[in-house]
Amino acid sequence: MSGVSAATAGTAINAKGGLRECMFTVTTDDGTLHVADDEGERGQEGPFYVVYRTADRERRWGYYCSNCESVDVAMDSMRRIRCNGCGNFTKPDEWDSAHE
Numbered sequence: 001m002s003g004v005s006a007a008t009a010g011t012a013i014n015a016k017g018g019l020r021e022c023m024f025t026v027t028t029d030d031g032t033l034h035v036a037d038d039e040g041e042r043g044q045e046g047p048f049y050v051v052y053r054t055a056d057r058e059r060r061w062g063y064y065c066s067n068c069e070s071v072d073v074a075m076d077s078m079r080r081i082r083c084n085g086c087g088n089f090t091k092p093d094e095w096d097s098a099h100e
């Protein structure tokens with residue numbers, strides 16, 4: 001066999017064109033947190049991104065509100081995510097049912 005040149009075959013590359021490039025850090029009272037902006041939930045004012053304590057995404061911390069750039073985000077028992085800073089929130093009823 002020859003012509004194996006497609007290094008990206010079988011590798012998930014997102015629209016931003018990189019692996020793990022889609023992550024940035026925020027500094028909070030809790031220390032430095034890692035925001036995965038390719039992971040999250042759609043909010044009414046803007047997406048919520050998943051926040052991890054570590055860059056390898058091993059320990060989940062919470063959510064980041066892209067609307068006001070805050071991690072002061074809470075989730076209630078209905079799995080609704082709400083930002084305490086700007087009031088951005090998700091409405092699970094409106095999510096694509098194929099998601100889960």
Ligand SMILES: [Zn+2]
Pocket residue numbers: 065066067068069070083084085086087088
């Ligand atoms: Zn917010």
